[in-house]
Amino acid sequence: MPVFLPSRRHLLKTFGAAAATALSLPALGKERAGIAQEPYLDYPFQLGVASGDPWPDGFVIWTRVAPRPLEPGFGMPKVPVEVSWDVAADESFKTIVAQGTKAAFPELGHAVHVELSGLEPGRDYFYRFTAGGYRSPRGRARTAPAAGAPTDRVRFGVAGCQDYEQGLYTAYRHLSREPLDFVFHYGDYIYEGWANKATYLSRYTNQEEAKPRRLLLPESISLDDYRLRYGHYKSDPDLQAAHAAAPWVTVWDDHEVDNNWVGDLDSRDTPPEVFLLRRVAAAQAYYEHMPLRRSSWPLGSAIQLYRRLSFGDMLDLHVLDTRQYRDEQPCGDDFKAGCADRMRASAQVLGQKQEAWLLDGLAASKARWNGLAQQIMVMTLARTPDAEPLRNMDSWEGYADARRRLVKGVEERKRRNVVVLTGDEHQGYAGEIRRDDRDPTSAPVMTEFVATSISSGGDGGEQRPLTPALLQKNPHVKLINDQRGYLVCDLSRDRWEAEFKVLDQVSRPGGTLSTRAKFAVEPDRPGLNGA
Numbered sequence: 001m002p003v004f005l006p007s008r009r010h011l012l013k014t015f016g017a018a019a020a021t022a023l024s025l026p027a028l029g030k031e032r033a034g035i036a037q038e039p040y041l042d043y044p045f046q047l048g049v050a051s052g053d054p055w056p057d058g059f060v061i062w063t064r065v066a067p068r069p070l071e072p073g074f075g076m077p078k079v080p081v082e083v084s085w086d087v088a089a090d091e092s093f094k095t096i097v098a099q100g101t102k103a104a105f106p107e108l109g110h111a112v113h114v115e116l117s118g119l120e121p122g123r124d125y126f127y128r129f130t131a132g133g134y135r136s137p138r139g140r141a142r143t144a145p146a147a148g149a150p151t152d153r154v155r156f157g158v159a160g161c162q163d164y165e166q167g168l169y170t171a172y173r174h175l176s177r178e179p180l181d182f183v184f185h186y187g188d189y190i191y192e193g194w195a196n197k198a199t200y201l202s203r204y205t206n207q208e209e210a211k212p213r214r215l216l217l218p219e220s221i222s223l224d225d226y227r228l229r230y231g232h233y234k235s236d237p238d239l240q241a242a243h244a245a246a247p248w249v250t251v252w253d254d255h256e257v258d259n260n261w262v263g264d265l266d267s268r269d270t271p272p273e274v275f276l277l278r279r280v281a282a283a284q285a286y287y288e289h290m291p292l293r294r295s296s297w298p299l300g301s302a303i304q305l306y307r308r309l310s311f312g313d314m315l316d317l318h319v320l321d322t323r324q325y326r327d328e329q330p331c332g333d334d335f336k337a338g339c340a341d342r343m344r345a346s347a348q349v350l351g352q353k354q355e356a357w358l359l360d361g362l363a364a365s366k367a368r369w370n371g372l373a374q375q376i377m378v379m380t381l382a383r384t385p386d387a388e389p390l391r392n393m394d395s396w397e398g399y400a401d402a403r404r405r406l407v408k409g410v411e412e413r414k415r416r417n418v419v420v421l422t423g424d425e426h427q428g429y430a431g432e433i434r435r436d437d438r439d440p441t442s443a444p445v446m447t448e449f450v451a452t453s454i455s456s457g458g459d460g461g462e463q464r465p466l467t468p469a470l471l472q473k474n475p476h477v478k479l480i481n482d483q484r485g486y487l488v489c490d491l492s493r494d495r496w497e498a499e500f501k502v503l504d505q506v507s508r509p510g511g512t513l514s515t516r517a518k519f520a521v522e523p524d525r526p527g528l529n530g531a
């Protein structure tokens with residue numbers, strides 16, 4: 001049995017402040033740090049570290065104590081344990097600027113979130129944790145520039161959709177080497193679904209298909225199901241490297257809970273009050289594994305994920321939740337042609353409260369650029385070349401009136417520098433959101449960049465068979481690409497540049513990264529104006 005650090009209060013009472021201070025352990029490597037404690041069953045930081053939600057005065061640092069994250073119980077007794085943490089101004093931790101201890105509770109999967117404040121704006125910091133005499137890997141975070149401060153440049157990554165079985169996380173290894181202020185993760189951090197051997201049989205040959213890796217997990221329903229799945233995903237060293245390299249701003253999409261869920265409805269007609277029990281588990285598991293602020297603490301099935309982050313006078317990033325407050329998809333969801341119900345009045349994607357919050361925030365923004373960091377495609381998109389094409393009922397297109405209100409709201413607030421960042425599609429797209437989506441000559445109101453996936457969909461290729469016809473059919477779309485990768489956005493006062501970085505393959509290690517396309521948006525000229 002492991003024996004854990006005595007509590008700070010206990011030490012203070014017994015030995016005075018000096019002993020309590022000694023809990024902030026000396027800087028040692030990943031090995032035992034020399035404290036006379038019984039070790040954990042294994043190295044307790046198997047899931048790495050992360051930071052998130054950078055503000056000008058601080059950010060969140062995260063870890064989860066789980067010596068055996070793939071076993072029932074995760075290698076932990078059901079008692080609170082103490083974890084100490086350090087934040088330094090330098091990589092070698094010579095100048096510690098903040099430190100402390102935090103209890104990790106079994107009720108929260110022994111996750112630790114420390115919300116830092118009082119730091120300097122616009123600079124790098126480094127952090128680490130210690131528990132039971134073991135030291136965590138080191139992470140790098142960065143505070144945002146001071147509110148409204150003149151800021152020359154903001155550079156960030158956009159990533160998501162990381163089905164563990166469909167591809168390796170090579171893209172994350174490359175992302176970890178990018179110099180970034182932060183990473184926006186648009187969701188599908190896990191895929192919740194059930195898999196057994198039959199899942200891997202080809203529908204054409206009935207032979208087993210090669211998969212880069214397999215999980216063979218039951219579908220995630222309970223909190224421990226989700227914890228186990230996050231444990232597998234977060235054990236990946238490439239994903240851990242990307243977390244350790246920069247603060248992340250995360251929001252969920254559907255697969256953190258259930259495929260294409262919206263509101264209190266799942267994909268298999270479970271009664272809402274029953275599905276909400278699953279949402280309680282999924283929301284807690286999401287909070288436990290993400291570097292989220294206390295304001296995102298899950299309350300039953302509800303978790304506050306829409307929020308705003310500001311980066312000096314350069315960028316206001318409006319992070320949106322398009323799942324939790326949405327109406328049911330029209331016409332039975334999926335890709336459908338001629339669905340009249342998608343035009344229904346008062347359709348909700350964000351819900352009234354979030355929609356008003358967004359439009360008020362856009363009206364009040366004084367930043368050079370506004371980013372809508374969200375999940376589902378806002379552009380309309382004919383998905384077949386037919387006269388009455390298939391359209392995606394799970395995108396904003398299935399909610400034409402909500403989409404119309406968004407576009408009108410941006411126009412009425414005279415916001416001309418709004419760029420939408422999207423995931424979900426498992427393909428990269430660049431395109432223009434026009435005032436009248438049926439008229440290709442109408443003015444662009446916003447620009448949209450859809451990041452592809454880290455791994456979902458497997459290797460892919462340059463284009464799918466229908467892509468050339470779809471580019472013709474959708475003249476507001478300038479790029480469709482079916483490779484895996486991520487997006488890098490590089491913002492300056494006179495352009496928002498978006499670089500689509502893609503991999504040649506994710507089915508084997510060593511995928512090669514290249515830039516597939518680069519687009520630029522110019523101030524006061526919505527649309528794609530050049531590369």
Ligand SMILES: [Fe+2]
Pocket residue numbers: 161162188255424425426453456
């Ligand atoms: Fe996805």
